[in-house]
Amino acid sequence: MTKKYISIGLFFVLIFAAIQSKSDYNLLNIFNKRGVQVIENTTYQEECGACHFDYQPGLLPERSWKKLMTNDELLNHFGEDVSFDDSSTANKIIKYLTLNAADKSSYNRSKKISRSLPSHQSPLRITNTPYIKRKHHGISKELITQQSVGSLSNCTACHNNAHKGDYDDDSVTIPNIKAGLISIELNTQKDGYVGIVKSTNESFKIISTKISSNLSVKKLCRVVSFKGNDEFSVRTYCKIKGGFWH
């Protein structure tokens, strides 16, 4: 009799789990939170977020934040003196950062960052953690150094939902990604060249080349046509000498 009840109970538990795992907001997410925890600390946002993107504490382990917030480091914070006048503000921030650090977090992405890092390492840059490095490995240098991005530390340039702690691939738009994908061909191939855009599988053709000079700035321009499944488009990419295609 008890066996029967147990099996009926188990059956319902399994059904419940199966349904829950299909929905976006499910109970099991308590143990499996996506992204990193959003920021809920106005002192941190006002003090640190005034000059740069307020990186979530869950992007670095506690030992990194502790090191970053020492007086010596704050006097030379990536080249700038950002030392605090009153230690109470600094202490508030240290407390917030360390309590919510990646190695203290139950959020998935924080856990991944923390796990990727050998315990003897405490990098000061999020971009120096193995997980973040690996995740950005395939992106060409030109796309990262282009003006609207600058460097990998500018999360919001591509991660549209970074402020929500969401760094999912689905919410990424890299500016000029198409130009980046065909930049080698734009640099080296002659008019008439036909190729395939990596990753989107569109075919493209370099139609013509011209020099456009505007005031004293000379630009090399190339007209390219793209043919996708049921889309056809033409775009002109230009660049200054040594620059990047836009």
Add this chain to the structure above:
Amino acid sequence: MNKILLSIIIYIASTNILAIDFNKLYKGWSNNQQVSYSASMGKELWSKEILPGKSCKSCHGSDLTQPGKHIRTNKIIKPLSLKSNPERLTKEKKINKWLKRNCKFTYKRECSPEEKISFIEFIRFN
């Protein structure tokens, strides 16, 4: 009725106490010494690059009613002008903090009383 009047008076008085007394602030900076300053001096200094590539203008722009952009981090900075951002210059602590930090960022040193007062005058009236 009297109670309402009294509370209005207290309210007005308290908001006035909170407003910044700039003359007092300037005297504090200059240690009661006579210094020469003006909004137009502030305007001139605004775009002056004491260190190459860095001036107030490089992050805050020259039109203070418009937002600026941090040259190192690309972070958007809210406008400085009171016309488009009335929260500016309302807290003494913040004024002191940012003058110190930004002078160090831009000039690698703290600013002189003349510079500080001229900047604030320029911001107040632009």
